[in-house]
Amino acid sequence: MLAKPKDRRSSENEGFSFPPLSRRGFLMAAGAGALMGIIGCTQKAAEVPVTTSAPVKTTAPPKYEVPPGKWDDYIAFWSGGHSGEVRLIGIPSMRVLLRIPVFNFDCTKGWGVTEDSKALLGDFRTGDTHHPHLSYTDGTYDGRYAYVQDKINARVARIRLDYMEPDAIIEVPNVQGIHGLFPQRFPKTGYVFCNSEFQTPMPNDGRDFDKRDKYYGLHTAIDGEKMEVKWQVLTDGNQDLCATDYKGRFSMATSYNSEKGFVLEEMMEKDRDYVIVFNTKNIEKAIANGEYMEIGDSPVPVVDGRRNSPLYGEAVLYIPVPKSPHGINVTPDGKYAIANGKLSPTCTVIDLDKVEEAFAGKIKPEETIVAQPELGLGPLHTQFDGRGNAYTTLFIDSQICKWNIEKAIRQYRGENVDPIVEKLDVHYQPGHCQASMGETKEADGKWLVSLNKFSKDRFAPVGPLHPDNDQLISISGDKMVLVKDEPVWPEPHNCVIVRRDIIERVVKKIPNMSDFPVKTVITVKGSGNSRYRVAKRIYGRASDDERVTSMDKARVERVGEREVHVYMASRAPVFSPTSFKVKEGDKVRLIVTNLDKTEDLTHGVGIPRHNVNFIVNPQETRVVEFTAGLPGVYWYYCTWFCHALHLEMRGRMIVEPR
């Protein structure tokens, strides 16, 4: 039933030539609803030894336990999915070290409570984070920033790695469903590219909603340092996952809905979809030449990358790949981009130097493809060990397939070699997988995490809602060894596994007092779905008057008939002042500085019946605003255990009747 990929034949469709695609007819017959189950039943993979999760006796089991008091070798950045947060997880122990609220409301940190976080969040408190990635310099992590997208509200946030908190959030104009996000790897970040998965009419102001061909997606380039949108590219078809090369030439998107379908059947109409490659320099050139448009009242220049555009083949290239590709990953040596088949059992290996030739018009886009190994059912994402092997998650097969890239290329050339090295069962249905440093040129092939969407029976039952199951696999030896199941709060989509020293080098143990309170600068341009909003925090701009530098400088200032500013200091185990008076209905601005200088001596401030709960790290200053409620006494207290006399660390807010 499956045709050998080497049996290439030409296709007349739109003038492209395609390798044979055998799955499609079958898929269409199976129907979308029962898709996975049926494929699962009928799967007949090649005769490859399948390693089960049974303990491997041949080699000593790799050590993943981290003894008490010792540190993990890697700190991984996990997306929180629906929670809208980013999590820091130690590898190999898989212990959660930190949760960074980004797009969501979080009481522990006071995210969405403090004035600066509210300003950053803007109108939304829901988020859907998928792809956290760190800033790069010369193909590896430089420890400056992490970036993460919010699929629901089309936002991109940046996290400062020294304070491990978001310092900017951008609402990207004219797009919906920002899915793939990837920073420029070379010479440094630079651009942060993101893809819009959902096509919409342009502008999306109620027009053209029933015209399928008027729906477009935009590939967006953000300046990751200044945090502003530099330009966008209009494409036919949607854009799913995103990748960049190691030479600073291209960004890429997989496109699974080139049909612009509204419903599943429409999205499955054609035989093939595309990998869209964006040529950064040529796009910049086009903008410099004024070859751009603007959409709605958004000020962002948009370059036309549609197939009928004069810039087609110059700014963008559409490389045809089997139907409905998903992940796209670039090998650590920077030579190849690998598009994962999803509905095709294959991965498509694209030679990036040939892509450059294709942009130069020397070869056809499809001639950039150098291999198309058949790996198994539902390949979604591929990772690398830096030793020439690729690890591809097979969603439907519930397996990781380890295969050799060079062998796949030789097979495609017609040699009789089998690129598949080994397959390992995972539990169950993996989405992303991620190898240690696997997204950098320093991929070290120690660990691989398989982020499985289903845990089913892997953990003790706790009710209808099951955790996801992130599994740790050792890849340092010849064989993959599954070493750990980790239940996770749904739904992490992806993670990046970063060597500890990169993070250790930059994180602050104790904040600089002069950095706080942070100021937030908000820029809003455009309106409706074309709104382009940037909220950026500026550290180190406040003067000493705006914080409390010593306990005796705590003060209460009435600044108007209905407004009171309370400058409060905390030092274990007391607040200063120990009480303050406001009038019913006053707008109260509470500025709290934690004067403790000891590492880890954080204080919290909670005020009953006023929706106030936030923390202040040593030397930090945080600001909240609320309206004083009904007359009475309200005990504000330290919510973060700080001292033997922590429970005594409280004071009274006295609300007087007006």
Add this chain to the structure above:
Amino acid sequence: MSPAKFLPIFFILFLFSPAYGAATTGNFSEVFPEADSFSEISGDPPVAEAYSDGKLVGYVFYTNDIVDIPGYSGRPIVFLVGLDTYGTITGVKLIEHHEPIMLVGVEEERLRELAAQLVGVNVASKVVMGKKEPGAVSVDFISGATLTGEVALKTIMQSSRIVAMKKGLLVGLAEPKTKYKLKNFFEEKTFEELVKEGSLKHFVIMPEDIGAEAREPGTPWMDIYFGYVNPPSVGRSLFGERRYKMLFEQFGENASFIYIAGSGTGSFKGSAYVRGGQFERVKIIQGLRTYTFSDRDYTNIFDLHAKDAPEFKESVVFVVRDPSFDPTRSFTLVVSYKDNRVSVEYRAPLKYFEIPLKDRIAMYLPSWAREVLPRWLDLFFPKGVLYIILLGSTLVLFIFRKKLFDGRRTFSRRVRYVVMFFSLVLLGWLQPSQPTTIQAATLLNEIGNWLTINVFHWSLFFSDPFIATVFIFIAIVTLIWGRGVFCGWICPFGAITEFLNEITRRRYELPRWLHERLTVLRLMAFFLVVWAFTFVRDLGIHLGEIEPFKTAFYVGLNRSWPYIAYLFGILALSMLIYRPFCRYLCPFGGGLSMLSLVQFSRIPRYRRCGTCKICERECPVRAISDFGEIDIMQCIRCGRCEENYHDWDRCPTLREAEKRGCKRSNTAWDECIHLVREIREKYRTRRQKKLLEETP
């Protein structure tokens, strides 16, 4: 050159000049009971001056104005401290603290008791807590609140030392660092090699060594390796290149890194740093300085690059940022647990340092010597060389004087005048270093301190190379030949007065009875100045003006008229009387006269010397009595009588001896029995005595 630069004592002088009104009293007098008034707290360092009868006797300050050492609470413990001008703590009062231990368990009184034990302690003393240690002052340890106690101790001693140093009370505490550069070479070493070469020191603390409960018999409380890891061959071999470089990125290029790792049933990290931010179980001591660590000064490093490194339970790099730390010198790691301590001495292998020769020499000197060495070296050429030539040739002249006399009567006049001339130029004007009684009094005070509290500020004494040299010269020559070698040959003021007298050649003499009474004046002046300097310092300093040396050499004529009149009065008098100042007034000479009483090599006398009056008549200072004895306290060792003593043509005793058959020769005094018999018994040398015994 300002006077303060070469004479630290002048600091004190200047401190007396401003007259502050009394301001805040009350509180301050609790820590300085001797003072009757205090100034406001001001200046840098912010201190209040304490006065007694209008003169400065010390300082009072709040420790938190000087140092910021967080206690267990993360906040400093504040004391009010009184410090006298000798650097001795006069009182300590606990002002404020937030130590939680004190609030809930251990009584605050313990902290007050600890502070009380520091009263009377000099800031130069080494102070330890708990067990007694030779050469150190020991204070009681606060059971259950070690860290609080340590912080209190450090707060008081460190702030006092800073005040003492900034106020110039203690020159000796500023220990200069060796100038060094880490050699850049890298050689991969195994853990074992690092231990072998001494870069890492290994020691074991058994539970009984440190008073801990033995949880598993035979298992160490801590089996520790530690060392200075800045050299690439040490740090990179241990941690790997990336982690090694990171240390410098994180903590700065100038930090010193001390790696400590260990396993066992105990812990050197303890847990006080978690809440209080301070490690209470490890510290480093180098000289008088103690380096403690806060949670900002450490990082865990577990994944060692050196493959043969043992697995450690605790593995930490502590950071010394204080630039006073000198990794080329030895230091002590102190691990303490409750009131027990284990100290281990460490010295980094010197092969990893590039040290200039000057500093390499200095490393083997005591700290005070290292402090003064640069100055000595800077001044060595040409002035130092001239000094050596001058003082050295004077010594040579005296050692070989018999041979040099040899019938030529040039020694007491021409040779001495040449030496005096050069002394005047060199010690008087080129590099003023006329010794004064105030300096002598300082030295005596220091000796007193040394005898009582075992503190001697060597660096203070040696801070001016020339004055120190002159003092050492005086000490040597006075013990051998009497103070006359200095007074009659080297003293520049003596030289001036003698030269002036030589111009006029008028030598009026006082009547003998008055002369004899007046000679006592110098001795009284000496005692008066020393006493006053010790007990009423500003009076002493004013009394020191009896010597016009300051006007003549140090400060010059740019002073108020009474000083100048006084100087010129003495100079005028010198033109009429031979060395009137030296003979009747000079307190310094008076002091030296007393020291002269113990001299070894006296000018010998013959039996007949009383009857013959040649020497008595010729003695310019009239030191020879009617009986021919020389008054050692008066003698300026001009050498005239000594020349006569050896003069075969002039001395009646020698002429007589020649008649009896003694031959004129340099050795006659040891060989001719007739001559030996004429020498007064107490001046006979051993050789002469032997000759007498052998001769029937």
